Amino acid sequence: MLSLFKRIEAVFSDIFLTAGGMVLLLGECIIELKYFASNARRIIRQMMEVGWNTLPLASMIGLFTGMITSLQTGVELKNLGLQQQVGTIVGLSLVREMGPVFTAFIVAARVGASWAAELGAMSVSEEIDALRSLGIRPVRFLAMPRFLAAITMQPILTVYSIVVGIWGGALVSVNYLGVSRHVYYKRLFDSLAMIDLRLCLWKALVFGALFSIVSCYTGLTTTNGAEGVGRSTTRAVVISLSLVLVADYFITRFLG
Amino acid sequence: MRIEIKNLCKSFRGNAVLKNLNLSIPEGKISVIVGGSGSGKSVLLKHLTGLIRPDSGQIFVGERDITHLSEASLYPLRQRIAMIFQSGGLLGSLTVGENVALGLIEHKLAPRDKIPEIVKEKLALVKLEGKENEMPGNLSGGMRKRVSIARALTLYPELILYDEPTAGLDPPMSETIDDLILKLARDIKVTTVMVTHDLTSVFKLADTVNMLHEGEIIVSSSPDEFKNSKNQIVQSFIRREYHSAAVMIL
Numbered sequence: 001m002l003s004l005f006k007r008i009e010a011v012f013s014d015i016f017l018t019a020g021g022m023v024l025l026l027g028e029c030i031i032e033l034k035y036f037a038s039n040a041r042r043i044i045r046q047m048m049e050v051g052w053n054t055l056p057l058a059s060m061i062g063l064f065t066g067m068i069t070s071l072q073t074g075v076e077l078k079n080l081g082l083q084q085q086v087g088t089i090v091g092l093s094l095v096r097e098m099g100p101v102f103t104a105f106i107v108a109a110r111v112g113a114s115w116a117a118e119l120g121a122m123s124v125s126e127e128i129d130a131l132r133s134l135g136i137r138p139v140r141f142l143a144m145p146r147f148l149a150a151i152t153m154q155p156i157l158t159v160y161s162i163v164v165g166i167w168g169g170a171l172v173s174v175n176y177l178g179v180s181r182h183v184y185y186k187r188l189f190d191s192l193a194m195i196d197l198r199l200c201l202w203k204a205l206v207f208g209a210l211f212s213i214v215s216c217y218t219g220l221t222t223t224n225g226a227e228g229v230g231r232s233t234t235r236a237v238v239i240s241l242s243l244v245l246v247a248d249y250f251i252t253r254f255l256g
Numbered sequence: 257m258r259i260e261i262k263n264l265c266k267s268f269r270g271n272a273v274l275k276n277l278n279l280s281i282p283e284g285k286i287s288v289i290v291g292g293s294g295s296g297k298s299v300l301l302k303h304l305t306g307l308i309r310p311d312s313g314q315i316f317v318g319e320r321d322i323t324h325l326s327e328a329s330l331y332p333l334r335q336r337i338a339m340i341f342q343s344g345g346l347l348g349s350l351t352v353g354e355n356v357a358l359g360l361i362e363h364k365l366a367p368r369d370k371i372p373e374i375v376k377e378k379l380a381l382v383k384l385e386g387k388e389n390e391m392p393g394n395l396s397g398g399m400r401k402r403v404s405i406a407r408a409l410t411l412y413p414e415l416i417l418y419d420e421p422t423a424g425l426d427p428p429m430s431e432t433i434d435d436l437i438l439k440l441a442r443d444i445k446v447t448t449v450m451v452t453h454d455l456t457s458v459f460k461l462a463d464t465v466n467m468l469h470e471g472e473i474i475v476s477s478s479p480d481e482f483k484n485s486k487n488q489i490v491q492s493f494i495r496r497e498y499h500s501a502a503v504m505i506l
Contacts, residue, residue: 130345133305134359134411135335
């Protein structure tokens with residue numbers, strides 16, 4: 001009984017310590033943003049990693065998300081004779097939910113995991129301690145460039161993914177459901193309001209901040225050699241994906 | 257830069273590694289800390305740059321009490337202290353030249369156009385001319401340690417801390433590293449603290465030998481006095497019969 005109590009206490013203590021550590025890291029990253037100019041090369045490198053190198057995956061996921069949404073809803077709407085509305089559904093679902101969330105998932109899984117593994121490997125091989133011993137702040141040198149890259153590139157990547165998704169939806173609507181291209185796009189743009197786009201960009205920004213802080217924190221606090229690196233990588237992805245969904249609900253609830 | 261450690265205590269998960277440890281490191285000399293594997297030598301060394309914080313006690317580096325300094329206040333101090341890690345601590349994603357230039361660039365200690373020249377000079381000092389474009393992963397252990405020393409020298413440190421500098425190296429390479437440590441200590445009069453269990457290095461380099469045993473410094477003497485010490489633990493260490501508590505647990 002006592003051991004069970006101790007185990008529960010340890011779990012809660014770990015959760016609070018991790019959450020506190022992440023909040024502190026977020027604060028430090030925001031403070032370190034003023035040194036962005038002297039870290040420009042590192043920031044650009046990370047922006048390429050988040051943005052350019054994720055483009056093929058974002059294109060594929062975006063395209064098929066749009067096509068599947070169009071197909072699934074379009075067939076049902078066609079039965080009701082409402083297939084002209086397919087643009088509305090594809091537009092709203094991609095901009096409000098699927099675009100920001102799916103893009104965050106692929107970036108967190110691809111880039112976040114790689115950041116956690118890279119920083120974790122650096123931690124266990126004393127590279128982080130070496131930086132500190134040279135008087136170089138690991139947060140400024142390693143975390144801030146990643147944080148800035150994530151919060152700038154995530155919204156861009158999300159918009160790109162949505163555009164590709166809309167185009168994918170149009171492909172299915174026009175060629176399979178027989179909806180005219182003009183009607184598809186007209187219904188789609190008519191249904192979207194400025195608040196939808198604003199909400200989408202807010203979500204992308206918050207998701208970018210979340211996965212970058214989670215990945216950097218788990219990486220920088222890695223211990224126990226190669227096994228620890230593996231555990232940190234898994235932990236980074238699991239926490240990031242969970243937090244993206246939790247944040248998605250609250251942003252939709254309070255800003256939507 | 258002299259160092260004074262008073263009543264230093266450090267535990268990890270209830271396991272006391274350092275227990276009321278007292279130690280004086282004189283300025284401009286080579287002080288060697290010996291002890292068995294897992295005796296806390298590296299932990300002690302990391303306390304001197306604030307990489308590990310003590311549970312209690314005081315650490316004076318120069319005239320400054322660093323015990324309660326914030327992480328931010330430690331960064332300027334760390335620029336005056338170089339630490340050579342057992343693994344070298346080189347950034348695997350940067351070339352040798354970029355690693356050596358790291359401190360100069362980050363602290364803006366030299367104009368950009370002068371940096372390649374300084375890097376070349378420091379690499380020549382550790383006999384690694386022309387290795388600027390190599391990746392650390394392609395270097396031997398001894399070469400990585402020499403690059404690490406070259407990187408440390410760019411900041412003109414007043415104190416150099418070596419963590420097992422000859423561990424895992426063959427005798428000729430150990431000799432090269434020892435000669436380099438000696439040369440730096442004598443030529444630039446830098447205070448040197450070295451953690452090792454390599455007796456050849458100890459007797460070749462040390463001005464003072466300090467033996468760490470069960471969390472305390474049990475002997476602090478000249479190499480000759482250390483060699484002739486009547487202390488049973490010291491003698492068993494010299495005869496290579498010594499087993500630290502950590503090894504005995506295994």
